[in-house]
Amino acid sequence: MHVSKRLPSLRKTALALATGLAASLTLSSAQAGDVEVLHWWTSGGEARAANVLKELMEAEGHNWEDFAVAGGGGETAMTVLKSRAMSGNPPSAAQIKGPEIQEWGELGLLGNLDGVAEAQQWETLLPETVAEVMRHDGHYVAVPVNVHRVNWLWANPEVLDDAGVEMPTTLDELFAAAEPLREAGYIPLAHGGQAWQDATIFEDIVLATAGTDYYRRALVDLDPEALGGEPMIEALSTFKRLRTLMDDDMSGRDWNIATSMVIEGDAAMQLMGDWAKGEFTAAGLTAGEDYLCAPAPGTQDAFTFNIDSLAMFRVSDEGEREAQEDLARLVLEPTFQKAFNMAKGSIPARPDLDMSEFDSCAQQSLADFQRTADEGGLMPSMAHGMAVRAAVQGAIFDVVTNYFNDTDMEAEEAARRMVNTAQAAY
Known part of the structure; x- marks a missing residue:
């Protein structure tokens, strides 16, 4: 993907900041040693994990100004961030990930973390897959907090046992489990009817039905032939079948509420990233005993990753800059990596740590x-x-969630819309 193309909303941000960049370096309300951090770690397990970093920063003498914006997919937080940036007053650090790091870097708003990276030897410490996401124009501008696996299936073993079904490893087994689970009084699959949650299970189905090579062609490279081809039509058809496993009250449900349905035994399973494990952990449950985890059915040979990261915005105050550098350093130190990821449900961004204290x-x-x-x-x-x-992403979300919730839309039509909207947005 070329990195020169920008979101329309960020184009507006760029225009606003063309005359306001100097203000962004002087108008910050933070004082020496203060670091304001915008993030969306607001659920039980996530909030507990974020507090670990806050405590470490305060132990170093810095003041952590928490700027938490609720919303599991981060859309609300990004809206708030753009508003703050356009007013010339971005936070010190923000939870930004993936290609959006490049967009903010192109606007010239991100700070330089090369000094911290060199001191901690990030080049050898981090897997290249992780490190390349943190760099813009060859310079480190963000620090990775963790690596999430998205394609997970979570289950309540007592519910499965009561219904006489095994943990499904294929889509056929998943659909076959539905009838005995319903007969036993359980919802087969807990789900929250939000666009990003619909897209989460959609990409699981694409992987399960068409494999990794096709997934990359369609959902990473945006190859029109892949997006509109027969494998996509099959994936979309299977995706809509998943509605038969869900309850009628899922519309608007937050992801962690769906996880609690599994925890409480109202539902058998949930397809969700490993941040869901933070909810099981916060409930005092033990992996492999009180709850089960497995790759999403049919995706055992794939690992869809989501890297949480903190990007640092350019600041002029020396105390704030030092606080940013300490924040970046602390994020990758073993103390935080272990504590945060054990609470969050993810794995450390650095693979050299002892994992013996982590769950199965x-x-x-x-x-x-x-x-x-x-x-x-x-x-x-x-x-x-x-x-x-x-x-x-937003264009694909619209197609996916509209198709999922429209009983009349055919898979062929959704595939056509996928091609058209992805090309128009790109």
Whole structure:
């Protein structure tokens, strides 16, 4: 993907900042040693994980100004960030990921973390897949917090046992489990009817039905032949079948509420990234005993990744700059990497850490990350902002969620719309 194309909303931001960049370096309300951090880690497990970093920063003498914006997919947080940037007053650091890091870098608004990177030897510490996302124009502008696996299936073993079904490893097994689960009084698949959640399970289905090579062609490279071809039509048809596994009250439901349905035994399973594990952990549950994890059915050879990262905005105040550098350094130190990721459900951004204290799901995730990286199955998540720019992602979201919720729209029509909207947005 060329990095010169920008979101329409960021084009407006660029125009506003053409005359306001100097103001962005002087109008910040933060004082020496203060660091304002915009993020969307607001659910139980996520908030607990973010607090770890806050405590570490305060132990170093800095003041953490928490700027938490609720919304599991981060869309609301990005809207707030653009508003702040356009007013010439961006936060010190913001949770930005994937291609959007490049967009903010192109606007000349991000700081330089090369000094911290050199001191901590990020070049050897980080997998190249992770490191390349953190760089703009050859310079480090962001620090990775973790690596999430998106293509997970979570399940309540007591519910499965009560219905007499096994943890499904294929889509056929997943659909076959629905009838006995419903007869036993359970919702087969917990889901939140939000566009980003629809897209999350959609990309799982694309991987399961068409494989990694096709996934890359369609959802990363945006190849029109792939987006509108027979594999996409098959994936869309299977995707809509998943509605038969869900309850009628899912519209607007937050992802963590769907996770709680599995925890409480109202639902059997959930397709969601490993941040869901943070909710199980916060509930005091043990992986492999109180809940089960497995790759989304049919995606065992793939690992769709979502890397949370903190990008640093340019500041003029020396104390604030030092606080930013300390923040970047602390994020990659073992103390935070272990504590944060054990609470969040993800795996460390640096693979050299001892994983013996992590649960079995995390240990499997790291092993699968390394294996799929070697085998070519490591895929950036389209649904979570790692594969395409936000304008393209938003266009795909619209098609996916409209199709999923429209009983009359055929898969062929959705595939045609996928091609047209992706090309128009790009």
